[in-house]
Amino acid sequence: MVKALAAVAWERGAHLSVEELELDDPRDDEVLVKIAACGVCHTDVKARDGYGSVVFPIVLGHEGAGTVLEVGRAVRDLAPGDRVLLVSDYCGRCARCRAGRTAYCEEGPLRTFGAVRPDGSTRARIGGEAVRASFFGQSAFSTYALASERNALKVSDEIPLHLFAATTCGMVTGAGAVLQVLPVGPGRSLAVLGTGTVGLAAVMAARAVGASIIVAVDQRRTRLEHARALGATHVIDTGTHPDLAQSLREISNGGCDAILDTTGSGELQLAAVQGLAVLGQLGIAGGGGEPGVPLGTLMVGGRSVRGIIQGDSSGTLGLQRLLGLHRAGMFPFERLVRHYPFEEVNQAIEDSLSGDTVKPVLLFSGD
Numbered sequence: 001m002v003k004a005l006a007a008v009a010w011e012r013g014a015h016l017s018v019e020e021l022e023l024d025d026p027r028d029d030e031v032l033v034k035i036a037a038c039g040v041c042h043t044d045v046k047a048r049d050g051y052g053s054v055v056f057p058i059v060l061g062h063e064g065a066g067t068v069l070e071v072g073r074a075v076r077d078l079a080p081g082d083r084v085l086l087v088s089d090y091c092g093r094c095a096r097c098r099a100g101r102t103a104y105c106e107e108g109p110l111r112t113f114g115a116v117r118p119d120g121s122t123r124a125r126i127g128g129e130a131v132r133a134s135f136f137g138q139s140a141f142s143t144y145a146l147a148s149e150r151n152a153l154k155v156s157d158e159i160p161l162h163l164f165a166a167t168t169c170g171m172v173t174g175a176g177a178v179l180q181v182l183p184v185g186p187g188r189s190l191a192v193l194g195t196g197t198v199g200l201a202a203v204m205a206a207r208a209v210g211a212s213i214i215v216a217v218d219q220r221r222t223r224l225e226h227a228r229a230l231g232a233t234h235v236i237d238t239g240t241h242p243d244l245a246q247s248l249r250e251i252s253n254g255g256c257d258a259i260l261d262t263t264g265s266g267e268l269q270l271a272a273v274q275g276l277a278v279l280g281q282l283g284i285a286g287g288g289g290e291p292g293v294p295l296g297t298l299m300v301g302g303r304s305v306r307g308i309i310q311g312d313s314s315g316t317l318g319l320q321r322l323l324g325l326h327r328a329g330m331f332p333f334e335r336l337v338r339h340y341p342f343e344e345v346n347q348a349i350e351d352s353l354s355g356d357t358v359k360p361v362l363l364f365s366g367d
């Protein structure tokens with residue numbers, strides 16, 4: 001048993017409470033990681049507020065970065081002392097995982113929001129009460145976390161964990177949507193709806209692949225300024241330009257080749273469909289609005305709408321690709337990061353919700 005200090009969500013919507021937790025020793029296929037830093041993602045907030053299959057009490061956090069302390073007997077590719085970045089877990093055995101589509105793993109709901117092991121067991125307790133501590137296979141709002149070698153990417157000593165903890169979920173989601181799914185490339189046009197972490201990552205990736213028109217859409221001026229600094233060629237403030245579809249068509253000379261929605265707003269998704277070029281594609285990465293998409297518009301123009309989870313990443317490949325872009329100087333995500341001591345996790349969440357901080361990263365003392 002390992003004693004950890006963790007931010008526990010005891011009930012829907014409540015502030016997280018930092019307290020001592022008893023974490024299991026690693027099972028045969030698990031690794032124990034001393035967490036150095038963990039990014040805060042909007043999905044943590046959704047889970048805190050009771051989204052999906054979340055059961056309380058639970059430890060959130062799914063962008064952990066740290067050092068392996070101990071490995072189970074069946075672990076082959078990791079050893080104590082390895083520095084790792086943690087991504088979302090998957091089973092590795094189902095048909096989708098075998099096809100490299102781990103973002104759509106059949107056990108995905110259980111291993112992400114369900115936050116239990118596949119056999120239904122929890123990984124932690126407080127005072128004898130079971131606490132779910134496998135959120136996305138990690139629950140890294142904690143000084144120690146259990147993961148597996150599937151969802152841990154070993155990184156070199158040159159990778160500063162306190163920065164790269166920002167990259168493993170939202171950044172991979174936005175970059176992956178552009179690099180692996182949407183028709184974006186040299187001479188193409190992309191619009192991004194919403195300029196949080198996912199949207200700004202998409203902007204950086206679109207610039208990296210040479211898109212000629214990159215439109216950022218938001219109603220927060222500071223975010224639009226970030227977008228411009230990171231490569232957006234145009235911005236649309238929906239507060240002052242309410243006819244989004246028309247604005248998109250004007251900027252892109254008739255319609256965008258690709259649009260990525262990160263907002264989940266049905267109204268914006270509908271405008272996006274109307275702002276697509278013939279054969280254009282709308283990616284949905286921000287959850288469900290009820291857009292009432294005009295299906296005839298899709299058919300006549302050969303347009304399509306595609307849901308995208310985790311940027312379609314396969315295991316840690318999406319993250320590796322992002323690290324490669326960063327090494328080449330083409331993914332300057334550090335500009336978006338703001339650090340908080342772990343104990344200020346609730347403030348970090350509030351600043352993320354208010355828009356004051358694009359990408360909060362929690363730092364654990366001693367590192």
Ligand SMILES: [Zn+2]
Pocket residue numbers: 090091092093094095096097098102104105106107
């Ligand atoms: Zn699977």
Ligand SMILES: [Zn+2]
Pocket residue numbers: 041042043044062169170
């Ligand atoms: Zn996330």
